[in-house]
Amino acid sequence: SQTIHQWPATLVQPVGSPLSLECTVEGTSNPNLYWYRQAAGRGLQLLFYSVGIGQISSEVPQNLSASRPQDRQFILSSKKLLLSDSGFYLCAWNNDTGELFFGEGSRLTVL
């Protein structure tokens, strides 16, 4: 069966510090991968998606970036965090059926 792992689960970072969130999927090959952010009391905002290794599409211009160094690995990064980057970050995958499966999320607080 397929599983998705995301870490760290919680982190508190100062403004201006770097960020790296990792996500891996097991049990499937060539999945579509996504990074979403959910700010407090708000809906899900798509940040990046990837249909293959090295293929990243950005939905919202901001100080975040994503990389897909391996088929089942998706990384979200920032060189300098802003206060507005605080939120709940969710990695997800799907195949051609369209149903999305989410990781457990990473809760980021920028102080």
Next chain:
Amino acid sequence: RKEVEQDPGPFNVPEGATVAFNCTYSNSASQSFFWYRQDCRKEPKLLMSVYSSGNEDGRFTAQLNRASQYISLLIRDSKLSDSATYLCVVNRWMNRDDKIIFGKGTRLHILP
């Protein structure tokens, strides 16, 4: 107009009652539809897909109305554990990309 719209609620419903909420979508090219459930501070989880003919899973019934461009979720005999936010999701192909659009969710509180 937003592509996917939901009443944010909250819907405060006594235990055992039936509750229904709708989700409207604006793009007639939308192809597949889903309901997700999200508990507080947790990730969304797929509740059910929504098929053109409607589908039922236990106490939950989902329906699609393409003519009026909405989907619905009906929960019968509601339980305290049904308290959550319910997200409507619409999926369509655009320029060979799979676009997945989330509604902002409807909050449901089941009252004892």
